[in-house]
Amino acid sequence: MPKILVTRRTFSEAAEALRASGAEVVIWDGEDAPSHQDLIDAVADVDGLYAHITNQVNDEVMDAAPNLKVISEFGVGYDNIDVNAANERGIAVCNTPGILSESTADEAFALLASMARRTYGLPAMVKRGEWGDFDPLGLLASDIHHKTLGIVGMGNIGSEMAKRAAGFNMNVLYYNRNRRDEEFGATYVDSLEEILERSDFVSLHNPLTPETTNMMSIDQFKLMKKSAILINTTRGPVVDQDALYEALVAGEIAGAALDVTVPEPIPADHPLLTLDNCLIMPHVASATYDTRMKMAMMCVENVLAGIAGDWPPYCVNETYISCTARLKA
Structure with missing residues (x-):
């Protein structure tokens, strides 16, 4: 048997x-x-x-x-x-x-929207009784429509992410090892550097390989807009978490949302967990x-x-x- x-x-x-x-x-x-x-x-x-x-x-x-x-x-x-x-x-x-491509893209876009519109933090502020009086310059968030999304890795999940972004009237760029025959309205760029420089949101969907380990590190964060938000739903080691922490603290980028970390689970005393501009999920992109x-x-x-x-x-x-x-x- x-x-x-x-x-x-x-x-x-x-x-x-x-x-x-x-x-x-x-x-x-x-x-x-x-x-x-x-x-x-x-x-x-x-x-x-x-x-x-x-x-x-x-x-x-x-x-x-x-x-x-x-x-x-x-x-x-x-x-x-x-x-x-x-x-x-x-x-x-x-x-x-x-x-799991569609479910993972659903979560990646949900993380993007949550970071852009601050739905991850503002409800907690309301529960603490800190709403306060109306302030026309207070609690400002970022639009999603007409912003530029950079997709790194245009495989099945990256393609599904592009479809969702199109529904929000986003300008979509993608960087991939090869140009796709079907691009879902996205525009190909031939370097990681260019996509980082041009994007308001960067969503990582590339596989983990020796070449992509710590692909996002000190130099890459310096290339991004100070208003940019990083989304990672691929594998934790693709992002240098120490460099990410420093970039978030220094204001080199505006925020990050991670579904994956190194290690998993991330230790409760990890510095990233002390930051209001970093949202971390427990590796659940496919968890429906x-x-x-x-x-x-x-x-x-x-x-x-x-x-x-x-x-x-x-x-x-x-x-x-x-x-x-x-x-x-």
């Missing part, structure tokens, strides 16, 4: 679908994610791994799992999985592409019932296909393991 490990609690429908396959299904139901050692211990006889962003699935984990055929990541990004190590061992790596359910069922499809000896529908490394895949052994 094949064995499947799910490293966090999941929807009952997903659990039932896994069990209906006849496999033994183990669901980690602890309050916290398994530690790295817990994960190593748990995968000894596992054929399929349904993993999450908090799991570092490296060569050590894979070597502890001689039967492991397939790893399905609950999400689009899979930088927590050592894909090179998986390729060397013939293990299929999968993700859940496309399904509908989207997370679809993601869970895509993971089920991936894992069940892999343990049955079939190519998972959302495999990211099929080309590299086509001749060595364990699922075909």
